[in-house]
Amino acid sequence: xxxxxxxxxxxxxxxxxxxxxxxxxxxxxxxxxxxxxxxxxxxxxxxxxxxxxxxxxxxxxxxxxxxxxxxxxxxxxxxxxxxxxxxxxxxxxxxxxxxxxxxxxxxxxxxxxxxxxxxxxxxxxxxxxxxxxxxxxxxxxxxxxxxxxxxxxxxxxxxxxxxxxxxxxxxxxxxxxxxxxxxxxxxxxxxxxxxxxxxxxxxxxxxxxxxxxxxxxxxxxxxxxxxxxxxxxxxxxxxxxxxxxxxxxxxxxxxxxxxxxxxxxxxxxxxxxxxxxxxxxxxxxxxxxxxxxxxxxxxxx
Amino acid sequence: xxxxxxxxxxxxxxxxxxxxxxxxxxxxxxxxxxxxxxxxxxxxxxxxxxxxxxxxxxxxxxxxxxxxxxxxxxxxxxxxxxxxxxxxxxxxxxxxxxxxxxxxxxxxxxxxxxxxxxxxxxxxxxxxxxxxxxxxxxxxxxxxxxxxxxxxxxxxxxxxxxxxxxxxxxxxxxxxxxxxxxxxxxxxxxxxxxxxxxxxxxxxxxxxxxxxxxxxxxxxxxxxxxxxxxxxxxxxxxxxxxxxxxxxxxxxxxxxxxxxxxxxxxxxxxxxxxxxxx
Numbered sequence: 001x002x003x004x005x006x007x008x009x010x011x012x013x014x015x016x017x018x019x020x021x022x023x024x025x026x027x028x029x030x031x032x033x034x035x036x037x038x039x040x041x042x043x044x045x046x047x048x049x050x051x052x053x054x055x056x057x058x059x060x061x062x063x064x065x066x067x068x069x070x071x072x073x074x075x076x077x078x079x080x081x082x083x084x085x086x087x088x089x090x091x092x093x094x095x096x097x098x099x100x101x102x103x104x105x106x107x108x109x110x111x112x113x114x115x116x117x118x119x120x121x122x123x124x125x126x127x128x129x130x131x132x133x134x135x136x137x138x139x140x141x142x143x144x145x146x147x148x149x150x151x152x153x154x155x156x157x158x159x160x161x162x163x164x165x166x167x168x169x170x171x172x173x174x175x176x177x178x179x180x181x182x183x184x185x186x187x188x189x190x191x192x193x194x195x196x197x198x199x200x201x202x203x204x205x206x207x208x209x210x211x212x213x214x215x216x217x218x219x220x221x222x223x224x225x226x227x228x229x230x231x232x233x234x235x236x237x238x239x240x241x242x243x244x245x246x247x248x249x250x251x252x253x254x255x256x257x258x259x260x261x262x263x264x265x266x267x268x269x270x271x272x273x274x275x276x277x278x279x280x281x282x283x284x285x286x287x288x289x290x291x292x293x294x295x296x297x298x299x300x301x
Numbered sequence: 302x303x304x305x306x307x308x309x310x311x312x313x314x315x316x317x318x319x320x321x322x323x324x325x326x327x328x329x330x331x332x333x334x335x336x337x338x339x340x341x342x343x344x345x346x347x348x349x350x351x352x353x354x355x356x357x358x359x360x361x362x363x364x365x366x367x368x369x370x371x372x373x374x375x376x377x378x379x380x381x382x383x384x385x386x387x388x389x390x391x392x393x394x395x396x397x398x399x400x401x402x403x404x405x406x407x408x409x410x411x412x413x414x415x416x417x418x419x420x421x422x423x424x425x426x427x428x429x430x431x432x433x434x435x436x437x438x439x440x441x442x443x444x445x446x447x448x449x450x451x452x453x454x455x456x457x458x459x460x461x462x463x464x465x466x467x468x469x470x471x472x473x474x475x476x477x478x479x480x481x482x483x484x485x486x487x488x489x490x491x492x493x494x495x496x497x498x499x500x501x502x503x504x505x506x507x508x509x510x511x512x513x514x515x516x517x518x519x520x521x522x523x524x525x526x527x528x529x530x531x532x533x534x535x536x537x538x539x540x541x542x543x544x545x546x547x548x549x550x551x552x553x554x555x556x557x558x559x560x561x562x563x564x565x566x567x568x569x570x571x572x573x574x575x576x577x578x579x
Contacts (some may be wrong), residue, residue: 046450051578056577057578076428088419091423104423106317107427108427108428109428175353264513
């Protein structure tokens with residue numbers, strides 16, 4: 001796994017638009033061969049961070065560096081080693097993905113990348129139709145392909161799998177995994193916990209422009225909240241689950257139990273084993289629920 | 302990849318932004334070239350009937366000065382020569398208006414329009430500086446105007462020969478250059494304001510305002526003594542005021558407008574590199 005060199009280094013990075021502080025003192029490091037999942041609800045500052053790293057925005061305070069290069073002042077040098085997928089993929093509608101790939105290759109001072117065809121096949125990208133005629137999902141695939149071209153050693157992917165069908169998602173994750181094995185650093189934003197869970201080594205959770213926490217995946221999982229539904233063969237006693245550590249919102253309707261578990265579900269399973277369980281359904285709470293619980297914050301709106 | 306191909310790619314790649322912009326504008330440029338040529342064809346076929354028509358000429362001679370000032374750059378109407386006739390028909394209003402419309406829409410699209418539609422972020426995701434993107438898109442704008450003016454000049458030359466209008470190559474080149482420089486001025490305002498603000502609406506609006514003002518200042522300066530001192534700040538006056546089709550290009554005027562274009566473009570490029578993308 002790479003040499004663990006620091007690729008992204010953000011220090012107290014802030015961006016203010018008028019009176020709105022879109023990003024408030026973000027500090028974050030991403031190393032070579034590492035995938036950092038960037039999680040947060042829409043409007044949390046994920047896209048702002050990506051655009052600061054691309055040098056599209058000038059920081060109000062703090063600094064962002066990639067390979068030690070300042071993202072604002074040295075953005076062309078940063079771009080030479082970075083693949084970027086914007087949150088909203090907007091390409092020239094009359095050009096084909098092949099033509100755009102060739103254009104970007106020439107801008108990089110390279111020949112048309114012969115790996116393009118292979119990658120296009122894997123991700124099922126139509127290279128020869130004008131991108132304006134492609135469906136949203138197919139355009140997203142084209143965007144992903146373009147971000148991966150030229151073997152960048154940093155990938156900034158803003159909601160990469162939104163609109164992708166599960167098969168392509170899986171293939172994309174496979175491609176990503178290969179790149180990461182080869183030492184590529186990845187910052188991947190999402191508002192879906194399950195996606196980040198699949199690919200990330202560490203997770204940065206951001207909300208209203210502030211970094212709430214930076215955790216390893218395992219650490220986050222321990223804190224995640226699960227909603228459980230258990231059906232019993234016969235109704236258990238009413239107070240049977242009240243004392244389970246981490247349990248909340250217990251509702252027992254005859255032989256159906258609904259509850260929420262904070263962190264690991266093991267304590268509940270241990271108690272459940274004393275009864276005859278017909279069916280068990282566990283759903284991981286979505287991200288917003290999870291960290292709203294973690295930090296007990298109200299949504300400021 | 303051999304060293305030679307690498308070197309060649311680096312050379313052709315250097316103007317990639319311009320190349321891509323011109324490639325995308327191919328069809329638009331073809332349509333506009335045809336429009337200019339068609340307009341000139343129309344004027345040319347009417348010319349024989351104007352040449353022989355003295356009563357029409359007399360009518361123009363009796364028009365009040367205000368009226369003539371709005372039709373022509375210099376205020377003189379001479380329908381006895383093809384140069385004078387086209388000076389009224391083509392050079393006075395229609396030609397500059399059309400090239401300004403083209404240049405303003407192309408200049409607006411070049412940065413602000415691309416930004417609005419998302420293409421700018423694609424280009425800027427590559428290792429190119431904003432200054433380079435701006436410079437190369439400005440070059441594409443200038444090249445597009447040059448292509449239209451070559452088409453216009455060619456049409457003038459062909460129809461002059463066909464209909465015996467007697468326009469010299471020098472006169473034709475002067476006229477095309479004058480129109481082109483006026484267009485470049487309007488286009489430079491559009492691309493610079495668009496690059497500085499990121500707003501297509503502001504770019505288009507400011508550039509149109511400046512182009513119209515430069516036309517009106519020249520026209521009104523001829524009839525209002527209060528506006529007379531302002532005439533030399535009008536790019537329209539500076540490049541078209543001496544009737545280039547009849548008297549050739551006024552170099553001092555042309556060079557001053559090109560100097561203004563350079564300053565405007567440089568300011569646009571600098572402001573573009575300093576602001577946030579929208």
